Amino acid sequence: MKNLTSQQATTLLIGSGIAAFFASIAIFGPWIAPGDAETMHFTHLKQGPSSEFLLGTDRFGRDVLSRLIIGTRTTIVIAASSTALATVLGTAIGLISAYFGGRVDGVVMRLNDVFIAFPTLVFAMFVIGVLGPGMVNGILVIALIFTSSIARVVRSAALGVVILEYVDAARIRGETILFILCHEVLPNLYPTIIVEVCIRFGFAILVTASLSYIGLGPPPPMPDWGTMASEGRSLMLTNPWPVFAPCIAIVLLVVGINFLGDGLRVLLVARRTGHLGSTA
Numbered sequence: 001m002k003n004l005t006s007q008q009a010t011t012l013l014i015g016s017g018i019a020a021f022f023a024s025i026a027i028f029g030p031w032i033a034p035g036d037a038e039t040m041h042f043t044h045l046k047q048g049p050s051s052e053f054l055l056g057t058d059r060f061g062r063d064v065l066s067r068l069i070i071g072t073r074t075t076i077v078i079a080a081s082s083t084a085l086a087t088v089l090g091t092a093i094g095l096i097s098a099y100f101g102g103r104v105d106g107v108v109m110r111l112n113d114v115f116i117a118f119p120t121l122v123f124a125m126f127v128i129g130v131l132g133p134g135m136v137n138g139i140l141v142i143a144l145i146f147t148s149s150i151a152r153v154v155r156s157a158a159l160g161v162v163i164l165e166y167v168d169a170a171r172i173r174g175e176t177i178l179f180i181l182c183h184e185v186l187p188n189l190y191p192t193i194i195v196e197v198c199i200r201f202g203f204a205i206l207v208t209a210s211l212s213y214i215g216l217g218p219p220p221p222m223p224d225w226g227t228m229a230s231e232g233r234s235l236m237l238t239n240p241w242p243v244f245a246p247c248i249a250i251v252l253l254v255v256g257i258n259f260l261g262d263g264l265r266v267l268l269v270a271r272r273t274g275h276l277g278s279t280a
Helices: 006-032 064-100 101-116 120-129 135-159 165-172 179-213 225-235 241-273
Strands: none
Touching: 006 101, 006 120, 006 225, 006 241, 064 101, 064 135, 064 179, 064 241, 101 135, 120 135, 120 179, 135 179, 165 179, 179 225, 225 241
């Protein structure tokens, strides 16, 4: 933190705080939720915020706050798992493409461009429509969508590293390709990968919520933010909290993750170079 300016440190702290807050809710949600997310209170239908229901109830009388808390785990698990899988696959593809170059790079990138050309939601709707909704299928589809983008970013960053002298020295020493990629090339890409992961995680949250909003997310009764917004949209003018609460949570989490990624990028670059320089 000592290498960061006050503004950069503040950005990192805010992002870390928001990420830690939502992570805590996802982990401890079942224990901190004020009530059961699926219990219907028929005497409190479409009720506004009160001392008993802090964020009101939806059209079925279910506690909005409890559903928001329980739905946090579902949304974050899908987004985080798909982002992690896409990062592993995309990084591997990008490193291989940059290292071998030539025909290998050309073929891999052309195939990569085919996947990037498909609109995200249209592709996700098509695949999930074939495979069926569910957490596992959602994770696989979102990971497949983001793998191509991560691969292109990693490949672009790796192209400037694989030509450096210490990489050539590792080849001369007879090091394996796996060793060179993991120990000589990959460590120099961490700032780029971290920023890309945070960007993709934010998009994964949006895609997860969008798929749930149109009915292609986790099946009921499992609550998640997109499903909550979808179920409450028809009564939004008279009972807005079931829609506003998950939408505000989505915005806060995406902004927080982007702050965290930007702060971590600056911190890593500063530590590697020993000064802020152009990272400010």
